[in-house]
Amino acid sequence: MAPQGAHFLVLGAGGLGAPALLALLAGGARSLTIVDRDRVDATNLHRQVLYDLGDVGALKSEAARLQLLRRDRQLCVDALTMDLDASALDRLLEAQPAGAIVLECSDSPDLKFMVNDACLRRDLAAVIGGVIRWRGQAQAIARGAACLRCVYEDPPPHAIAEQCAAVGVLGPAAGLFGHLMAHLAFALARARGEIAGALLTFDLLQMRPQELRPRPRAGCPACAGHDPSPTVTPSHPACSSRTIPAPR
Numbered sequence: 001m002a003p004q005g006a007h008f009l010v011l012g013a014g015g016l017g018a019p020a021l022l023a024l025l026a027g028g029a030r031s032l033t034i035v036d037r038d039r040v041d042a043t044n045l046h047r048q049v050l051y052d053l054g055d056v057g058a059l060k061s062e063a064a065r066l067q068l069l070r071r072d073r074q075l076c077v078d079a080l081t082m083d084l085d086a087s088a089l090d091r092l093l094e095a096q097p098a099g100a101i102v103l104e105c106s107d108s109p110d111l112k113f114m115v116n117d118a119c120l121r122r123d124l125a126a127v128i129g130g131v132i133r134w135r136g137q138a139q140a141i142a143r144g145a146a147c148l149r150c151v152y153e154d155p156p157p158h159a160i161a162e163q164c165a166a167v168g169v170l171g172p173a174a175g176l177f178g179h180l181m182a183h184l185a186f187a188l189a190r191a192r193g194e195i196a197g198a199l200l201t202f203d204l205l206q207m208r209p210q211e212l213r214p215r216p217r218a219g220c221p222a223c224a225g226h227d228p229s230p231t232v233t234p235s236h237p238a239c240s241s242r243t244i245p246a247p248r
């Protein structure tokens with residue numbers, strides 16, 4: 001369950017982000033920021049389970065905000081529509097309250113590595129997930145444990161990276177990992193030292209789950225110079241619940 005006062009920043013409100021948001025709500029999250037740049041597309045509704053036909057064409061972050069508020073009017077939920085490059089991400093993270101937990105739910109490998117590096121720099125905990133075809137993975141990221149770059153070093157070259165749009169995503173794989181990411185976010189919010197670095201994978205075709213605890217990689221540029229830190233006490237400001245302009 002979500003600790004009192006915890007704030008969750010969800011990057012991407014699509015196949016992973018939609019179930020993650022529902023799971024955050026189910027687990028008692030009261031304070032959320034949702035970021036996406038796209039609109040709801042009818043062809044994705046089967047796995048973007050937060051939306052319905054009435055949302056088709058709407059900005060995804062705003063549609064997600066309204067869907068969550070329909071379920072709980074007392075939620076504090078902000079929506080931003082924006083592209084995330086390195087500097088925009090930095091400004092966005094700067095605007096988050098202390099102890100915020102980031103859920104990276106986009107389909108961009110480059111953004112996953114940017115989030116990994118920026119969160120470690122700012123001592124924010126994050127869950128970085130991804131699904132492709134029938135496989136998925138999610139890693140809990142925090143200072144003092146192995147990070148995404150410890151395991152993979154760099155994003156795959158664009159020429160060989162598999163694209164969701166080209167190879168597809170099994171809906172239940174996205175749903176499973178969206179929920180799992182929310183669970184990892186709660187675990188990080190409660191006691192980050194216990195779960196930091198854990199890498200969970202699941203191949204739904206082979207029904208083969210794995211939990212890995214990779215070691216930090218000597219010389220990892222994202223981890224260098226960052227000492228382990230205790231769980232940060234959440235300190236979310238007064239609730240706003242609004243559609244807000246992207247930070248500049």
Ligand SMILES: [Zn+2]
Nearest residue numbers: 147150220223
């Ligand atoms: Zn690392």
